Amino acid sequence: MTEAQPGEHPEPAAPDPLRVVVVDDHELFRRGLRLLLEQEDDISVVGEASDGRAGTTLVSEVLPDVVLLDVRMPQADGIEACRAIKEVAPTIKIIMLTMSDEEADLYEAVKAGASGYLLKDSSIDDVSHAVRVVAEGQSLISPSMAAKLLDEFKEMSRRSAAAEIPSPRLTDRELEVLRLVAQGLNNREIARRLVISENTVKNHVRNILEKLQLHSRMEAVLYAVRENLLEIT
Missing domain, CATH: 3.40.50.2300 (Response regulator)
Known part of the structure; x- marks a missing residue:
C-alpha cells in the first residue's frame, strides 16, 4: 500500500x-x-x-x-x-x-x-x-404506472365530498414542484424544467413533506389532491 x-x-x-x-x-x-x-x-x-x-x-x-x-x-x-x-x-x-x-x-x-x-x-x-x-x-x-396513479388521484378527487379542512399553505414554487412530481418527474428533470438547481428542488420537496407531515413524494401528491391543493388535468 x-x-x-x-x-x-x-x-x-x-x-x-x-x-x-x-x-x-x-x-x-x-x-x-x-x-x-x-x-x-x-x-x-x-x-x-x-x-x-x-x-x-x-x-x-x-x-x-x-x-x-x-x-x-x-x-x-x-x-x-x-x-x-x-x-x-x-x-x-x-x-x-x-x-x-x-x-x-x-x-x-x-x-x-x-x-x-x-x-x-x-x-x-x-x-x-x-x-x-x-x-x-x-x-x-x-411512467405507465404513474399515469394509472394519476388517474386514480383524479377519480378520488371527483369522488371526494368531504368538508374542506384547513391545510398547510404551500408557496407558489412548492405547488409548481408538486405538480411536476405528480407527473412522475424526478429531481433532475424538475430542475431542468424549472431552470433551477437539483439541490433547490430537493429543498422544495423536503419543505413540502415537512409541511404536509408526510414521508414520501407520492404521499404528498395523494394528500395534495385529496385536500384540493392542486388540480391534475
Missing part, C-alpha cells in the same frame, strides 16, 4: 453499501434477486424473508436502508407489511415488487408509504437503480 506523500490528501473512503432486505414468498425469485443485487458494489443484501410477517420482524431487527417487498404474500401481504414496517421505522424506504399493474394495488402501496413500485419483469438494472434512487429520498415508478 502506497503511503500518502507530504502535501497529498488521502482519497476519501468509499461510502458504505446500501443495506437491502428482500421479502418474497417465491424462493427462486428471492434468491435470484439477492445474487444479482450482490453483484453491485454499492448494494449489500443483509437478509431475506418469505412472508410479510417474517419480513416485518427481520426489518425491525436489521434496520436496512431499503426493503424490496412483494405485494402478494401469505402471513400478511406486502401492503400490510409496508404499513407495519413504516410504523416500526418510518425512515426505511420500501419498493413494492409485483406481477400486478392494477391501479388499486399501486394506490394502496402509496398510501402505505412505499417509495417505489416495480413490476417483477423489470431488469436487474431497473431494480438496482430503484434501490439507489429511493435511498436518496426520491420516489420511483414506471
